[in-house]
Amino acid sequence: MLRLVSASKPASAALLIKVAPSTSLAGRRTFASTSARQADITLTVDGKEVTVPQGSALIQACEAAGSTVPRFCYHDRLAIAGNCRMCLVEVERSPKPVASCAMPAMPGAKVWTNSPLVHEAREGVMEFLLANHPLDCPICDQGGECDLQDQSMRYGADRTRFHEITGKRAVEDKDLGPLVKTSMNRCIQCTRCVRFANEVAGVEELGTTGRGNDMQIGMYVEKTMNSELSGNVVDLCPVGALTSKPYAFHARPWELKHTDSVDVMDAVGSNIRVDSRGVSVMRVQPRPNDDVNEEWISDKTRYAYDGLRFQRLTVPLIKQGDRFVSASWEDALAAIADGLRASGAQGDEIQAVAGHLADTESMVALKDLINRLGSDNLTLDSVGGHAAPVHAVDVRSNYLFNATLPGVEQADCILLVGTNPRHEAAVLNSRIRKSWMHTTLEVGLIGERVDTTYGYDYLGADAKAVADFVAGKSEFAKKFKSAKKPLIIVGSAVTEHADGAAVYNALAKYVEQNKSQLVTPEWNGFAVLQRVASRPAAYEMGFVPSRKASQTKPKFIYLLNADEADPKSIPRDAFVVYQGHHGDLGAQLADVCLPGAAYTEKGMTWVNTEGRAQMGRAAVPPPGASREDWKIIRALSELVDAPLPYDDVLSLRDRMWEISPTLVRYDTLESTSVEAALAGLKTLAAGTANAKVSGAPFVKPISNFYQTDPISRASVTMAHCTRAFVKGENYGFSELSSKPEAAYA
Amino acid sequence: MLAARLPKRVPRLPPPVRRIHSSPCRRSDALFVHRDTTYNNPKIPFEFTSENMKRAQEIISHYPPQYKKAAVIPLLDLGQRQNKGWTSISVMNYVAKLLEMPPMRVYEVATFYTMFNREPIGENFVQICTTTPCMLRGAYDIVDTVCNHFGGIKPGDTTKDGKFTVIEVECQGACSNAPMMAVNDDFYEDLTAETTKKVLEAFAKGQKPKPGPQSGRHTSENSAGLTALASKPYGPGEFCTPEFQ
Numbered sequence A: 001m002l003r004l005v006s007a008s009k010p011a012s013a014a015l016l017i018k019v020a021p022s023t024s025l026a027g028r029r030t031f032a033s034t035s036a037r038q039a040d041i042t043l044t045v046d047g048k049e050v051t052v053p054q055g056s057a058l059i060q061a062c063e064a065a066g067s068t069v070p071r072f073c074y075h076d077r078l079a080i081a082g083n084c085r086m087c088l089v090e091v092e093r094s095p096k097p098v099a100s101c102a103m104p105a106m107p108g109a110k111v112w113t114n115s116p117l118v119h120e121a122r123e124g125v126m127e128f129l130l131a132n133h134p135l136d137c138p139i140c141d142q143g144g145e146c147d148l149q150d151q152s153m154r155y156g157a158d159r160t161r162f163h164e165i166t167g168k169r170a171v172e173d174k175d176l177g178p179l180v181k182t183s184m185n186r187c188i189q190c191t192r193c194v195r196f197a198n199e200v201a202g203v204e205e206l207g208t209t210g211r212g213n214d215m216q217i218g219m220y221v222e223k224t225m226n227s228e229l230s231g232n233v234v235d236l237c238p239v240g241a242l243t244s245k246p247y248a249f250h251a252r253p254w255e256l257k258h259t260d261s262v263d264v265m266d267a268v269g270s271n272i273r274v275d276s277r278g279v280s281v282m283r284v285q286p287r288p289n290d291d292v293n294e295e296w297i298s299d300k301t302r303y304a305y306d307g308l309r310f311q312r313l314t315v316p317l318i319k320q321g322d323r324f325v326s327a328s329w330e331d332a333l334a335a336i337a338d339g340l341r342a343s344g345a346q347g348d349e350i351q352a353v354a355g356h357l358a359d360t361e362s363m364v365a366l367k368d369l370i371n372r373l374g375s376d377n378l379t380l381d382s383v384g385g386h387a388a389p390v391h392a393v394d395v396r397s398n399y400l401f402n403a404t405l406p407g408v409e410q411a412d413c414i415l416l417v418g419t420n421p422r423h424e425a426a427v428l429n430s431r432i433r434k435s436w437m438h439t440t441l442e443v444g445l446i447g448e449r450v451d452t453t454y455g456y457d458y459l460g461a462d463a464k465a466v467a468d469f470v471a472g473k474s475e476f477a478k479k480f481k482s483a484k485k486p487l488i489i490v491g492s493a494v495t496e497h498a499d500g501a502a503v504y505n506a507l508a509k510y511v512e513q514n515k516s517q518l519v520t521p522e523w524n525g526f527a528v529l530q531r532v533a534s535r536p537a538a539y540e541m542g543f544v545p546s547r548k549a550s551q552t553k554p555k556f557i558y559l560l561n562a563d564e565a566d567p568k569s570i571p572r573d574a575f576v577v578y579q580g581h582h583g584d585l586g587a588q589l590a591d592v593c594l595p596g597a598a599y600t601e602k603g604m605t606w607v608n609t610e611g612r613a614q615m616g617r618a619a620v621p622p623p624g625a626s627r628e629d630w631k632i633i634r635a636l637s638e639l640v641d642a643p644l645p646y647d648d649v650l651s652l653r654d655r656m657w658e659i660s661p662t663l664v665r666y667d668t669l670e671s672t673s674v675e676a677a678l679a680g681l682k683t684l685a686a687g688t689a690n691a692k693v694s695g696a697p698f699v700k701p702i703s704n705f706y707q708t709d710p711i712s713r714a715s716v717t718m719a720h721c722t723r724a725f726v727k728g729e730n731y732g733f734s735e736l737s738s739k740p741e742a743a744y745a
Numbered sequence B: 001m002l003a004a005r006l007p008k009r010v011p012r013l014p015p016p017v018r019r020i021h022s023s024p025c026r027r028s029d030a031l032f033v034h035r036d037t038t039y040n041n042p043k044i045p046f047e048f049t050s051e052n053m054k055r056a057q058e059i060i061s062h063y064p065p066q067y068k069k070a071a072v073i074p075l076l077d078l079g080q081r082q083n084k085g086w087t088s089i090s091v092m093n094y095v096a097k098l099l100e101m102p103p104m105r106v107y108e109v110a111t112f113y114t115m116f117n118r119e120p121i122g123e124n125f126v127q128i129c130t131t132t133p134c135m136l137r138g139a140y141d142i143v144d145t146v147c148n149h150f151g152g153i154k155p156g157d158t159t160k161d162g163k164f165t166v167i168e169v170e171c172q173g174a175c176s177n178a179p180m181m182a183v184n185d186d187f188y189e190d191l192t193a194e195t196t197k198k199v200l201e202a203f204a205k206g207q208k209p210k211p212g213p214q215s216g217r218h219t220s221e222n223s224a225g226l227t228a229l230a231s232k233p234y235g236p237g238e239f240c241t242p243e244f245q
């Protein structure tokens, strides 16, 4: 059994009545400590001197010395379990080999990782592990990337001594839901999955039952693993016990081409590796990046890829009557030019709408084209996107996640306003949880009550709660005032809310007043959490309408990946062009559809919520006649007599550099200076003065985490997840499943 | 026509089937997952009686409030006692709720310790030790005696009338009085076939025989009488100078 620092979900067993009144949650978190910075120590590994920080595990010291130590249970991002014994090394003056992952490095120690004793120890451990492990590698999905397979080749004995007829341990498979496939006979009880579920994902239902040879991993009761990070256990499992259900038996790792890319399912910009075979994406894996996603990705990032195969637009389509007819590119582009002329749209009547999955290059091209056509009507595909956002876009720090993603872990008090990071940025949420578990972090929430995987003080649901907080009316507000590194996370839905302006106004003033803690050279505690991959870049390049333009009724509408548009907002007589990769909502509204490339098919720039520009790369070619999006716009510009001045992507990026150099400074962050940030807040406060409060409660913008964009809506796997986790059909332990509002507080 | 030329159908032996080779599985004697049954499902209510609740609060008060969950074992035991000697899923859920810990953490404890019975047991719980010292002193005879006494049941079974459940257990720490068995909370030691039967008969009648060695000896003293330290031990201060006496 693992002893974990844990905070439990309230088991909402309505039947267990009359229990002792529960004490406040704060009393439940126990190991609160801030780690002190420690001195370095020096030791010798395989005759090489290494210096590591005090308190590192011996395995880390060995790693630092360049000696690989085989392991199964140890993982740098999880608690240490020390139960597989594969990491045995020889230490001077120790009578037995020691488990290097569970042993702190000692100054002056002499360690050998390659001695006969160690070899023998590893061989022995390997033999024990294999004693109960089925020899089913040919039919195991982990084959080719299995730690057990690799390490038994490298460190195991060359023959078996296992001739017992009593048989191997047999464990029944568990049903963890539509994402994780189990084959529990293969489990070697490293408990990585259990530690991940409990520490990182906040699924405290996964554990070990039984003991000794009968120990097994599971939930004891019938339950699925309801977490938006569950797919990561597939990567963590060193054997084939937990494998990916959608990917089961689809490919072997050695057939796959790996392409490093960036995820676009949310605005975190998780680093991913797209594994493809031929023209199809076979799976998506995380790529470690400590500054962004550590080593995790959300289930939508990982499993929505099958949506790339369905509902695709592969040829240009022109609407004739009430049906679409496929056309050649020439005809389609000419039809658009004709449509533009016929619609008689002039100036601001030409509207461009940038959707969730529009890449930066295409947005820049579209903006340039629309501007060249004399219009300023640049709209975002969101509620209220036809007007400029309340926070304006002149100062970056007003709409970016200034505290940075790793910075969240430094905060000692976090206020969430109108956001549920668990669904809007699942990986960020795990960071908050990590910090909440290991430090004295306090979290407060204004907005709809949600299950966040950590405890929070609930402060209210509307703009009034924000006002109360600013006025210091609650216990939490006082704590927040006295915090050293306070952090306010404002959800992107606040901008879309009727009271958005009032909330921004109140918060901007509050931050200004408390700038000694909130805005310092080291810390900027005002962070806006965007949830849409294209949004930060759109703000960055000023893809927003002028005031005059926002009041104009459009006659020609160009939807670039815009699939959330309200059909009613589109005038009946307007000529509509949809450019995108899926036949989703946007395409239905269109008069001409132009097939674009999805994020795995183009090498484009994405800016995440921190303002970090990252380069996605094309893993597979776009299907059929579809083209890279900026090229389509470039081609169109010729036909509408407003040719764009770039012919290749490099000159387009030069143009991006002109607009904002941060758009092309890849993988770095440029923090806003204190002066600029404060000036930004001042303009923000001034721009939102006199805002009225309607008092409508904030609602979470994402009600179904698994289906938020055309790709995930086309994905069969995500549909299964929706059924299993959102609607709760077929799966789940009816009695104990928690109510949606069962918050931790 | 052609058919005539076909060889006559002779009954053939089925071709030797080549099975996919598999090693037999080794099963465990208990199930380490929960299955809903009519007698064990989370819908069956359970809660401590007011008396047990008081005790539970007492137990919880032994631990610092943030380590309340340390009380999980004693509380599960309390629940097991109240629930006719077995820990149902409702007991576990209730304890989890009471200690504000995720239910899984309680399931882990309850499945780890074999003393928590996760299936119903009879009125009297007979646990016969068969670990080495007891075994050397004839524990298996005792097992046979008990099983035959109950009409040939096997260890792990409950008698038809639901009065007794018999299991084999590991060392109970009474090796000096081997062989032994525990019935409910009491140890019956120095057993022979006869005394075993006597004990069980008494229980069947609803009586409770005197626990301890059934051979008449006092605790684990030498059954042949004391051979050393036979004299009376001297009391405190006996040989001291008068002022200390």
Ligand code: SF4
Binding pocket: A186, A187, A188, A189, A190, A191, A192, A193, A194, A217, A236, A237, A238, A239, A241, A242
């Ligand atoms: S299922 Fe995989 S990760 Fe989990 S304990 Fe077993 S081997 Fe480890």
Ligand code: FES
Binding pocket: A070, A071, A072, A073, A074, A081, A082, A083, A084, A085, A086, A087, A088, A099, A100, A101, A102
């Ligand atoms: S890696 Fe050290 S014991 Fe498993």
Ligand code: FES
Binding pocket: B129, B130, B131, B132, B133, B134, B135, B170, B171, B172, B173, B174, B175, B178, B180
């Ligand atoms: S061996 Fe039976 S009690 Fe110790």
